[in-house]
Amino acid sequence: MIRKCPNHGVFRGTECSKCGETGSLILDNEQTERLGRFISGALRHFPDDLGLAMNQHGWVDLDVLCDAMRTRYKWANKEKLFSIIESDEKKRYEILGRKIRARYGHSVDVDLDYTENALPELYYGASREEVDILLEKGIKPVKQRYVHTSTSVEKALEVARIHTDDPILIHIDAAEAQRNGIRMLSATEYIVLSEWIPPQYLRLL
Template structure:
């Protein structure tokens, strides 16, 4: 985890210096607070909005002012400036803030549709898993576990990176995204690296890639 700092020209960033110009900015959120605040906001937006009386629409949007009040009751130091710093500096594109609304882009366990997100245009997508699990997935297809959507990667490299968080010997499943899309399976592009689907039936898995 890294500190969140601010560059006067390029805004909030994480790490020692601005990725764009190298400026060493003032710390806005120290790294220990980045971790605590990030886990809390992600939890509220992905998993338990009802616990805090936060109304979420089918696309995952909630009222930003209401979220701020919830966050500030938990962390008195987390004002509007701090919360926006966390959101805008996030390299993984976890959040989207638009006008007076905010949402998590992916990772939901609560039911959402995300109908206002674009469809992915990639011909191939990738899913990283273990060798043991790949046998089951090739037979039954890829289905979400503890989440609303399956998370697919846009590149082989990114899928390997994700898989290595769970196993030292990842297997990558290559998915025929073009055929799946042509057959009516909705593939949601949430950022440069992640595409979501309700599920991927086995007929769209082209092959295993052993690394």
């Protein structure tokens, strides 16, 4: 659920982690899940189905998204949309003026315009079944526009454990890859995107 603390703004859960206030309810658990899935689908996977004109960098008009949202969910409004964005610990979305986009996770064809990654090393978690293939052929996106790599060992393990109980970590020589023309984009503090990472920049950690 999402609630609003009078002192610290929106938060997820039953009480504000900063002051313990329960605040006022904005979205219950079911509404949070349903609206979250709608926003993800609209900004990552099927904007055309909702009449959203997405530009090459993934941006859509915020008001048009709100209109599409209210058509499907009569109880939804812009405040509830903003509460989803602001309380999201993974920072999946960003708003700029009257535009909104997903930071990562796209299956539609977008050309994200983030700054180049500045970290010399990145990490990717894989299952034991797939690691040999990745080391041989490189890491390519599956059902997504970009490969999602992690900026730390801890984050790579956290992501990999969603799919496997026994993840294997792959070290990525990002500095060398970028020197040789592999584009890597900093989507968030923890996620770097790439279209493909060739095998010569990979090794087991």
